[in-house]
Amino acid sequence: MAVPWEEYFQLALQEKLPRKIPEQNSHHFPPVLQLLEKRQELAAADQGLRAQKEAFQTTMAALQLRWEQLEQKEQELKGSFLRFDKFLQEAEVRRSRALCRAADERHRARRHEDEARRLWAQLEELRRERARLQRRLERLAPCARLLEQVLERLPEFQEVPELVARFDDLADTQAALRRTERERLAALEAARARLQRLQDTWQEEVLQQGQRRAQLQERLEEARERTLHWESKWIQIQNTAAERTLLLGRTRMAALNLFQVVCQHQRQPPTLHLEDTEGQLEQVKQFIQDLSSILASLRKAEP
Numbered sequence: 001m002a003v004p005w006e007e008y009f010q011l012a013l014q015e016k017l018p019r020k021i022p023e024q025n026s027h028h029f030p031p032v033l034q035l036l037e038k039r040q041e042l043a044a045a046d047q048g049l050r051a052q053k054e055a056f057q058t059t060m061a062a063l064q065l066r067w068e069q070l071e072q073k074e075q076e077l078k079g080s081f082l083r084f085d086k087f088l089q090e091a092e093v094r095r096s097r098a099l100c101r102a103a104d105e106r107h108r109a110r111r112h113e114d115e116a117r118r119l120w121a122q123l124e125e126l127r128r129e130r131a132r133l134q135r136r137l138e139r140l141a142p143c144a145r146l147l148e149q150v151l152e153r154l155p156e157f158q159e160v161p162e163l164v165a166r167f168d169d170l171a172d173t174q175a176a177l178r179r180t181e182r183e184r185l186a187a188l189e190a191a192r193a194r195l196q197r198l199q200d201t202w203q204e205e206v207l208q209q210g211q212r213r214a215q216l217q218e219r220l221e222e223a224r225e226r227t228l229h230w231e232s233k234w235i236q237i238q239n240t241a242a243e244r245t246l247l248l249g250r251t252r253m254a255a256l257n258l259f260q261v262v263c264q265h266q267r268q269p270p271t272l273h274l275e276d277t278e279g280q281l282e283q284v285k286q287f288i289q290d291l292s293s294i295l296a297s298l299r300k301a302e303p
Contacts, residue, residue: 146265147291258284
């Protein structure tokens with residue numbers, strides 16, 4: 001702010017100069033004395049002005065110094081504001097990162113908790129499975145003793161797999177016999193049907209065409225020959241079927257004996273019909289397989 005120096009010095013000079021002497025006193029002093037007095041007053045005023053000027057300059061220098069200090073403090077405050085703003089931004093960034101890390105930690109913690117619950121459920125399931133297998137092992141323990149007894153009674157078998165293999169062979173033989181029996185029965189029924197058709201044809205030809213009697217007689221002879229042939233075949237089939245039936249009866253008796261041994265060992269009454277050979281063999285097969293699995297597990301468990 002500019003200072004009006006001329007107005008300042010004029011005001012200061014007016015304050016220093018004495019007021020006008022009254023006119024009635026001006027006649028008492030000579031002009032020389034008045035001039036000296038004026039000079040003294042001017043010198044005093046000039047000295048006062050210089051003192052005030054020096055004081056004013058001192059004051060202005062102090063004010064300028066103070067103004068520079070204020071500007072410096074303003075710059076420092078601006079720098080502080082900038083640093084504080086930067087600190088707030090960095091704090092916000094750190095806070096955001098901390099929140100992200102906390103969210104990630106919570107997510108990982110939830111994932112670990114879920115994994116722990118899943119593993120705990122799996123452990124419980126394995127424990128239940130172990131208990132179930134243990135109960136089954138205890139329940140099938142008599143089967144192992146029964147297999148041992150069966151092996152003692154059947155010296156031709158040394159191991160349980162041999163007994164199971166023999167059982168499978170018997171089952172396959174039974175199935176083959178049944179297939180053969182069905183095929184023979186089908187062939188027999190076809191022969192009977194053809195014979196019946198031939199007989200029907202022969203009778204119709206005799207009734208309808210008497211003039212073709214000779215030809216029909218020849219055909220009749222041929223039919224008789226074929227009949228004899230098929231009858232011989234039928235007798236052969238019956239003989240073969242009788243042999244197969246005898247073998248099938250023996251097989252059924254053997255399967256029934258095994259089934260009864262299994263039922264006695266399990267201490268359970270037979271629940272299947274005597275003619276249900278397939279069911280009996282299936283029960284014996286299941287029993288032998290259970291014993292085989294138990295023995296295999298016991299061998300693995302031995303040190």
